[in-house]
Amino acid sequence: MRANIKRNNQKRVAIVGGGLAGLQLALRLRHTDFQVVLVDKNNYNQFPPLIYQVASAGLEPSSISFPFRRLFQNQRNFYFRMGEALSVDNDERVLHTSFGTLHYDYLVLAAGATTNFFGNVNIEREALPMKTVTEAMKLRNTVLQNLEKAETEDDEHHRQSLLNIVIVGGGPSGVEIAGALAEMKRTVVPRDYPDLDANRMNIYLVNADRRLLKSMDSASSARAEKDLREMGVNVMPGYTVVDCRSGQVMLSDGSSIDARTVIWVSGIRASTIGGIPQTSIGHAGRVLTDRFNNVKGMAGVYAIGDQSLVEGDADYPLGHPQLAQVAIQQATNVAENLMRINRNEQPRPFTYRNLGTMATIGRKRAVAEIGRFKFGGLSAWLLWLVVHLRSILGVKNKTVIFLNWMWNYFNYKQSLRLILKSECKTIETNKK
Amino acid sequence: MRANIKRNNQKRVAIVGGGLAGLQLALRLRHTDFQVVLVDKNNYNQFPPLIYQVASAGLEPSSISFPFRRLFQNQRNFYFRMGEALSVDNDERVLHTSFGTLHYDYLVLAAGATTNFFGNVNIEREALPMKTVTEAMKLRNTVLQNLEKAETEDDEHHRQSLLNIVIVGGGPSGVEIAGALAEMKRTVVPRDYPDLDANRMNIYLVNADRRLLKSMDSASSARAEKDLREMGVNVMPGYTVVDCRSGQVMLSDGSSIDARTVIWVSGIRASTIGGIPQTSIGHAGRVLTDRFNNVKGMAGVYAIGDQSLVEGDADYPLGHPQLAQVAIQQATNVAENLMRINRNEQPRPFTYRNLGTMATIGRKRAVAEIGRFKFGGLSAWLLWLVVHLRSILGVKNKTVIFLNWMWNYFNYKQSLRLILKSECKTIETNKK
Numbered sequence: 001m002r003a004n005i006k007r008n009n010q011k012r013v014a015i016v017g018g019g020l021a022g023l024q025l026a027l028r029l030r031h032t033d034f035q036v037v038l039v040d041k042n043n044y045n046q047f048p049p050l051i052y053q054v055a056s057a058g059l060e061p062s063s064i065s066f067p068f069r070r071l072f073q074n075q076r077n078f079y080f081r082m083g084e085a086l087s088v089d090n091d092e093r094v095l096h097t098s099f100g101t102l103h104y105d106y107l108v109l110a111a112g113a114t115t116n117f118f119g120n121v122n123i124e125r126e127a128l129p130m131k132t133v134t135e136a137m138k139l140r141n142t143v144l145q146n147l148e149k150a151e152t153e154d155d156e157h158h159r160q161s162l163l164n165i166v167i168v169g170g171g172p173s174g175v176e177i178a179g180a181l182a183e184m185k186r187t188v189v190p191r192d193y194p195d196l197d198a199n200r201m202n203i204y205l206v207n208a209d210r211r212l213l214k215s216m217d218s219a220s221s222a223r224a225e226k227d228l229r230e231m232g233v234n235v236m237p238g239y240t241v242v243d244c245r246s247g248q249v250m251l252s253d254g255s256s257i258d259a260r261t262v263i264w265v266s267g268i269r270a271s272t273i274g275g276i277p278q279t280s281i282g283h284a285g286r287v288l289t290d291r292f293n294n295v296k297g298m299a300g301v302y303a304i305g306d307q308s309l310v311e312g313d314a315d316y317p318l319g320h321p322q323l324a325q326v327a328i329q330q331a332t333n334v335a336e337n338l339m340r341i342n343r344n345e346q347p348r349p350f351t352y353r354n355l356g357t358m359a360t361i362g363r364k365r366a367v368a369e370i371g372r373f374k375f376g377g378l379s380a381w382l383l384w385l386v387v388h389l390r391s392i393l394g395v396k397n398k399t400v401i402f403l404n405w406m407w408n409y410f411n412y413k414q415s416l417r418l419i420l421k422s423e424c425k426t427i428e429t430n431k432k
Numbered sequence: 433m434r435a436n437i438k439r440n441n442q443k444r445v446a447i448v449g450g451g452l453a454g455l456q457l458a459l460r461l462r463h464t465d466f467q468v469v470l471v472d473k474n475n476y477n478q479f480p481p482l483i484y485q486v487a488s489a490g491l492e493p494s495s496i497s498f499p500f501r502r503l504f505q506n507q508r509n510f511y512f513r514m515g516e517a518l519s520v521d522n523d524e525r526v527l528h529t530s531f532g533t534l535h536y537d538y539l540v541l542a543a544g545a546t547t548n549f550f551g552n553v554n555i556e557r558e559a560l561p562m563k564t565v566t567e568a569m570k571l572r573n574t575v576l577q578n579l580e581k582a583e584t585e586d587d588e589h590h591r592q593s594l595l596n597i598v599i600v601g602g603g604p605s606g607v608e609i610a611g612a613l614a615e616m617k618r619t620v621v622p623r624d625y626p627d628l629d630a631n632r633m634n635i636y637l638v639n640a641d642r643r644l645l646k647s648m649d650s651a652s653s654a655r656a657e658k659d660l661r662e663m664g665v666n667v668m669p670g671y672t673v674v675d676c677r678s679g680q681v682m683l684s685d686g687s688s689i690d691a692r693t694v695i696w697v698s699g700i701r702a703s704t705i706g707g708i709p710q711t712s713i714g715h716a717g718r719v720l721t722d723r724f725n726n727v728k729g730m731a732g733v734y735a736i737g738d739q740s741l742v743e744g745d746a747d748y749p750l751g752h753p754q755l756a757q758v759a760i761q762q763a764t765n766v767a768e769n770l771m772r773i774n775r776n777e778q779p780r781p782f783t784y785r786n787l788g789t790m791a792t793i794g795r796k797r798a799v800a801e802i803g804r805f806k807f808g809g810l811s812a813w814l815l816w817l818v819v820h821l822r823s824i825l826g827v828k829n830k831t832v833i834f835l836n837w838m839w840n841y842f843n844y845k846q847s848l849r850l851i852l853k854s855e856c857k858t859i860e861t862n863k864k
Binding site for chain 2: 002004005042043044060061062065067070073074081082099101144145148152153154191192193195373382388396399400403407417418419
């Protein structure tokens, strides 16, 4: 097999990964004099900030996913290839992929990050990550299935473990899914499962740090904790999960919680690709780059977004935080630099401009920090809605999400409570 | 485990299967003096007439699926239990299920039918059925994935087999999916896959009978065939598929078609359950009943819908056709009879009233027969849209489907072209 793309007189930019960074880069290179080839395992871009709403049955996967081919219809200098990027051979300027080899002039690694289980295979086997739409669907199915099982379970102890949910990690994802599940417990469960005692559905939020949302101000952390506690979440600061076996979650203080639903949002690890020298790989697998996002020791190869770690920025000696804003800004800068290089101009180093951070907790509850302004409650929640609705791609997706949010707001109930499973034979049956 | 439902002074009606028939029965028994227990493998009802639109990426699964618990919220005499019905012990009036035993006063079998592969294991392994939302998702994924693979396939012959689609069965499902895929070929493929030659995507509709839609009038059959041919479908009447191996579809005349996508909508077989005497099982597994839908030799046990075969109706000596209308009308009659029996009145035999049949072929193309009126084209298509929109449960689903249809109509393109897979570990990881 081969990439099957004709070379022309344009320089080719190959992008690995169509997440926020990769997509932004491809969009920035539209209407330019580059041939762009985007490689991704999926045929769609997904919007990370709303994945927790798919997991909590508030939104459909299709509302936050956008097929690449649709996005770049009628874009003559753009090619999409579905498959896995395996390794880089920068001497030959070739990317080896599952669909064959791809020559490039410039290569941009934007494959993001995956869940970090820190080498604990038990946790990896039992706990549910929440980084992708697929994982979110599985999480949703598990939560709903365990409620169904609890209905018919005789054994008191096992029934309780089906009703317990442990969330590990108190960053934005942990806070958001905890809030969403607490709302499900309050509004959906009593009506849908009248035979279950909804009060017995316990939601634990285990966090290694003393405070939640530690990348935010301590006032925001305190507010998030207070809000979650009011919503009935058992916030457990200063605890870590050390193991997970047969539905038993072992904590650092020797105690344990029996829970059949364990959600792991406790850390990430950069995606890997072969051919990068070991000396160019930093903390948690991040690919080390200079201030131009140029990979250390690999001319013409760039790394952006969660997969990268920019060295040499005095304001961020440990690298920039792995946030959406950083990914988008790095992509924009690399796109502009490629155009500058093409014009024989000097590229410019990346500087991060913090536009603010926010996290939603629940209905009319959120925290936001923009410059010196730190606020919470209804205003932060409304701002969160507007910002995320604006960022979602496509008029139709915007409309559908807006309608869903309105519907859920006035109905106090999610209606997407389907345990939908697509079968696994899909790939095998169609292999050569 | 146990069903976990308290008996009260109400007679209990256990219903196996929440398809059109089972759901209709449960809805009819709302606000009555029966305790209703619905057992289904899934936690949602699905709407069969629109499954082909999920398969062809025109609608999301959630738009045609409705969670049972949501439907029966605040319904005090209703209980839902997710699980599989295994066997009936009518001497003890007990249904054995995957979640334990369930006592009943009346039992209604409404488990529908599954795809009939007529014992050919090769076909069962390679071909894709289209009876459920899950199967439709898998079919959608396969079609899209094969287009992606075709893009990077070097081998001319193998690329062609990735582009060929064989649909087996010329009933409404076969006609509808053939039309929907033909529209995808015409509108979506050229724009999304500019490197592929859309003309090389061949859609074959193989039908054993000389005419399509043989349950309809021959004028409708002719119209459907003409429309499909105009849309570029290779209709192959009078052919049967005898085997299917490694992407090669063998036909009855000794010829074969290389196709990686084979859709099997060629026949159904009634769902099975243990404990029914062999003498009470008729053609293609259908459970034999008298004219009151009472299972032969099993007092208090009824069978309705696709799973049943009513004997003794002079107008239908081979039983009624396995259609949505029959299922709904049988459910209504059984519900009324149960209430009559409760009031010590005589039950009434089932009589089928044919309200008409229709099948959609494509944009502004459909065929309809209502009484003596037989028509096609735009008017039939609009009627089809109205009838199906009316039948869909829930205001929100109606709205979403209507918006989707409008969107696709004016845009000439489906936007749900996501290859979304939920993972398979879901069940295993949460087992005790």
